[in-house]
Amino acid sequence: MSESDSRATWAASASLAGGISTEVERGRDELAALLAITLNVNGRLWHLEVDTRTSLLDALREHLRLTGTKKGCDHGQCGACTVLVNGRRINSCLALAVMHEDDEIVTIEGLGEPGDLHPVQAAFVECDGFQCGYCTPGQICSAVGMLTEVAAGWPSHVTADVSSRQITLSGEEIRERMSGNICRCAAYPNIVAAIRVIAQGAPE
Amino acid sequence: MRSFTYERATDAQAAVAAVSRPGAKFISGGTNLLDLMKLDIEQPGHLVDISRLPLRDIEELPDGGLRIGAQATNSDVAADPRVRTRYPVLSQALVSGASGQLRNKASTGGNLLQRTRCPYFYDTAAGCNKRNPGSGCSAIGGFNRIHAILGASDSCIATHPSDMAVAMTALQARIELLDADQSVRRVVITDFYRLPGETPHIETVLRPGEMITSVVLPPPPPGRQLYRKVRDRASYEFALVSVAAIVSAGQETIDEARVAFGGVAHQPWRSVEAEAALTGRPATMATYRAAAEAAMRDAVGQGHNDFKIELAKRTLCRTLAQLAWGAEEAR
Numbered sequence: 339m340s341e342s343d344s345r346a347t348w349a350a351s352a353s354l355a356g357g358i359s360t361e362v363e364r365g366r367d368e369l370a371a372l373l374a375i376t377l378n379v380n381g382r383l384w385h386l387e388v389d390t391r392t393s394l395l396d397a398l399r400e401h402l403r404l405t406g407t408k409k410g411c412d413h414g415q416c417g418a419c420t421v422l423v424n425g426r427r428i429n430s431c432l433a434l435a436v437m438h439e440d441d442e443i444v445t446i447e448g449l450g451e452p453g454d455l456h457p458v459q460a461a462f463v464e465c466d467g468f469q470c471g472y473c474t475p476g477q478i479c480s481a482v483g484m485l486t487e488v489a490a491g492w493p494s495h496v497t498a499d500v501s502s503r504q505i506t507l508s509g510e511e512i513r514e515r516m517s518g519n520i521c522r523c524a525a526y527p528n529i530v531a532a533i534r535v536i537a538q539g540a541p542e
Numbered sequence: 543m544r545s546f547t548y549e550r551a552t553d554a555q556a557a558v559a560a561v562s563r564p565g566a567k568f569i570s571g572g573t574n575l576l577d578l579m580k581l582d583i584e585q586p587g588h589l590v591d592i593s594r595l596p597l598r599d600i601e602e603l604p605d606g607g608l609r610i611g612a613q614a615t616n617s618d619v620a621a622d623p624r625v626r627t628r629y630p631v632l633s634q635a636l637v638s639g640a641s642g643q644l645r646n647k648a649s650t651g652g653n654l655l656q657r658t659r660c661p662y663f664y665d666t667a668a669g670c671n672k673r674n675p676g677s678g679c680s681a682i683g684g685f686n687r688i689h690a691i692l693g694a695s696d697s698c699i700a701t702h703p704s705d706m707a708v709a710m711t712a713l714q715a716r717i718e719l720l721d722a723d724q725s726v727r728r729v730v731i732t733d734f735y736r737l738p739g740e741t742p743h744i745e746t747v748l749r750p751g752e753m754i755t756s757v758v759l760p761p762p763p764p765g766r767q768l769y770r771k772v773r774d775r776a777s778y779e780f781a782l783v784s785v786a787a788i789v790s791a792g793q794e795t796i797d798e799a800r801v802a803f804g805g806v807a808h809q810p811w812r813s814v815e816a817e818a819a820l821t822g823r824p825a826t827m828a829t830y831r832a833a834a835e836a837a838m839r840d841a842v843g844q845g846h847n848d849f850k851i852e853l854a855k856r857t858l859c860r861t862l863a864q865l866a867w868g869a870e871e872a873r
């Protein structure tokens with residue numbers, strides 16, 4: 339699409355209050371519906387103009403250049419794209435960027451950085467919780483979200499009595515609660531060990 | 543993915559009005575719809591975002607039941623203390639489904655309306671009456687290991703993949719709907735889903751543009767509740783067969799039973815046959831086996847899925863045994 343077309347479409351969409359984007363003619367993708375949105379990522383506001391089809395994952399990677407979050411399957415089947423939205427872990431590949439205005443989004447870059455690692459990041463380093471590292475940002479964001487869920491007393495599929503709010507984070511519980519994150523290198527034993535370090539303060 | 547326009551609905555009335563335009567669809571968590579849009583199976587031209595509507599609450603009803611807002615996430619419902627203590631079968635079903643990440647996004651309404659996992663439905667090069675009416679059913683005579691053994695037709699043998707809906711079927715939940723003309727109605731879950739017949743693309747009694755606003759759980763039936771799911775891997779996998787059972791037993795006999803199966807039909811499958819075979823009978827393995835036989839009397843395999851008939855029977859027996867005698871003794 340030419341520069342001027344793109345501006346015209348954007349201007350039309352931006353002028354409509356309530357977020358209704360421009361009319362789209364079927365099959366003519368060059369007339370894509372663009373929306374100007376603001377995302378709150380890692381405590382910073384980012385203004386961007388996205389095609390309505392843009393997933394949160396692609397917005398993070400391609401627009402904001404936050405490439406720590408990874409794309410594995412793009413269909414909710416691997417967990418590589420896990421980020422935290424309002425403190426809860428979700429798959430950013432099955433989320434539309436335009437649906438996440440007004441949310442607080444945290445990616446692996448926002449959890450910590452070299453020299454100032456989040457405790458879960460440090461535990462993964464300590465326990466060698468990865469091989470190639472591709473699934474690792476998703477694993478770590480997922481683990482952070484999961485630990486919050488455990489602290490809130492959420493049950494899991496392996497919790498013997500779902501009515502009990504007392505969750506003991508056994509190896510079995512960790513594996514079940516982390517099953518939404520696939521590791522192609524099968525670094526699972528050390529991923530579980532890293533999470534145990536956080537949960538119990540010491541490796542098993 | 544085809545391009546679409548987007549709007550965020552401000553209230554339920556505005557949402558049903560907005561979705562009345564041609565090609566428009568609601569989006570809640572998006573975990574099923576976006577997946578299908580990426581594959582060009584769903585092709586909406588306009589999305590009405592209902593994820594922020596104030597339909598997230600789980601409220602106590604005067605009769606002892608609960609009303610679950612359509613936007614309550616699968617995680618919120620599973621973790622709700624009232625659901626966990628009074629409707630444990632629902633909590634168990636929810637946490638057996640998908641992953642932690644998906645449950646945080648998936649909504650109650652979207653879960654009910656998620657579409658089948660039939661691989662030919664996903665393969666746009668294959669004939670599929672559900673995706674493209676009149677194009678045939680590739681699963682009949684094809685790979686049909688995960689397909690239906692009850693209620694199927696010559697047009698479609700797909701199953702409904704939801705775990706949550708199976709527990710809600712045992713609980714006889716009612717689904718509250720808001721129509722585009724702003725009228726409201728309630729449908730019992732066993733009347734909500736349709737068998738495939740000759741129109742497998744029409745899956746529920748939902749009218750075009752109608753929105754699920756909430757699910758009402760009647761007061762919990764007496765007895766103990768259990769959801770059991772059998773699948774190819776231990777987690778993050780759809781059911782081959784699942785059972786939701788609620789059994790109330792006295793000293794001698796079973797007073798009341800509710801039985802629903804998942805993974806066996808185009809809809810969560812309530813088995814009144816099994817319920818009748820249990821009621822008034824002693825809580826013994828012979829009774830359970832008779833109930834299982836009754837439940838599967840009309841079951842028909844398609845070849846690869848023949849094993850599901852026996853699997854469903856055994857899963858029911860095991861579930862009932864565990865309810866009566868505990869997990870260890872039932873082994």
Ligand SMILES: Cc1cc2nc3c(=O)[nH]c(=O)nc-3n(C[C@H](O)[C@H](O)[C@H](O)COP(=O)(O)OP(=O)(O)OC[C@H]3O[C@@H](n4cnc5c(N)ncnc54)[C@H](O)[C@@H]3O)c2cc1C
Pocket residue numbers: 413414415567568569570571572573574575576577592612638639640641644647648649650651652653654655656703704705706752753754755778779780781
């Ligand atoms: C990898 C993977 C594994 C999974 N495993 C399981 C599993 O083991 N068990 C299981 O049960 N599920 C499983 N799921 C499915 C998951 O539970 C559903 O995707 C989810 O519940 C859908 O909810 P949603 O809010 O995201 O729906 P959406 O994707 O937003 O919507 C689904 C459909 O419902 C319509 N809709 C949504 N809300 C309403 C409403 N209030 N009124 C009217 N129409 C509405 C939409 O228009 C759309 O057609 C899995 C999904 C994935 C991706």
Ligand code: SF4
Pocket residue numbers: 658660661662663669670671672673678679680681682697698699700742
């Ligand atoms: S079983 Fe149903 S969904 Fe699967 S190919 Fe046949 S018609 Fe399509």
Ligand code: FES
Pocket residue numbers: 408409410411412413414415416417418419420429430431432
């Ligand atoms: S990339 Fe999102 S789950 Fe695989």
Ligand code: FES
Pocket residue numbers: 467468469470471472473474520521522523524525
């Ligand atoms: S470390 Fe390689 S995929 Fe997990």
